[in-house]
Amino acid sequence: MNFGEILDSAVTIYRRHFGLFLKLAVVSLSIPLLLLVYVGARFLGSFVAQTPSVGLVLWAFPIVILYYVASLVLTAGTVRVISESYLGRTPRLRDALALGLSKIGSLVLVGLGKGIILFLVAVGVGIVVAILAALAKSAGAVAVLLMFVTGVVGAWLVVFVACGYGVTTPVVVLENLSSSFDAFGRSWQLTRDFKLKVLALGVVAILLTISLPSLVFRAIGSAVLPSVPALGVPLTALGYVLPLILAPVLAAVITLMYYDLRVRREEPSTFRCSASSWGSSERYGAPARPGGAAGLAAARPGRSVRAAPVPLGDGS
DSSP states (O other): OOHHHHHHHHHHHHHHTHHHHHHHHHHHHHHHHHHHHHHHHHHTTTSSOOOOOHHHHHHHHHHHHHHHHHHHHHHHHHHHHHHHHHTTOOOOHHHHHHHHHHTHHHHHHHHHHHHHHHHHHHHHHHHHHHHHHHHHHHHTHHHHHHHHHHHHHHHHHHHHHHHHTTTHHHHHHHSOOSSTTHHHHHHHHHHTTOHHHHHHHHHHHHIIIIIHHHHHHHHHHHHHTTTOHHHHHHHHHHHHHHHHHHHHHHHHHHHHHHHHHHHHHSOGGGGOOOHHHHSOOOOTTSOOOTTSHHHHHHSSTTOOOOOOOOOOTTOO
8 A cells, every 4th residue: 555545544444433443542542631631731731831841851751651551552552443344343342452452561662672772873963963062072073063964864863764664563463473672673664665655644643533633622621721711721621632532543544554565565464364363264266245444445546455464363
């Protein structure tokens, strides 16, 4: 699937299973989001912008960590919903949550490892830029230009590495790995030559599902809050709640991107589904069921199904 088809398919899946995705998002993300609303209410308690304090950071940091862990459960559950839908089975909230919770340890380890890698890359870039900044005092404009170029290249290096590890979560959820950390090499292999596509999809999906809706409603709410509190408070609250409602779209984009990368990288035989695991005899190239992810790509005239999801086992 191309860029637009992945986004379109993710939205279509979200629309068809909106009720289930909403329940999954509420169960997974409601606690961290409520905590964020509480912290935000404390921060904006006087309705006047305040300078972030150490106390606010200490409050927000563990909540952000909790939100990240909850989002991993949501992503894993979304993978289960998409795969069940494709195989013509009825997705259930219990199965989605069971899979997400069973994978939480591996997902946290991989997420932590990814964070450490990106942090080390950023630190290395920062050290080089700091050295060049010290040299710039004596070397003049040339060193300043070199420092700027190094900063740009370093920033791109961080983004490049992040894109290379962009599908570690679906790899952990969908594939049988001898070690959780094998997901790094696997993700890098799948994203080879496609990192720009991963970056573009990630940026667009985050803007559409998290950043823009939240910022727009919170900005409108803050603007009307002093004059019309009865309208400003609900709009501000909606700005915090919308990421919860739209979070499954981002997870669906990541999942479909993983499937698309596998189609481009691997032989058809690797996508055969296990009848013993899923109770289905579907194989690569078989007609997709109407509700499935592959069926969405094949629904348009002249389009054929190219892959089936990898079996997830019994979801335990």
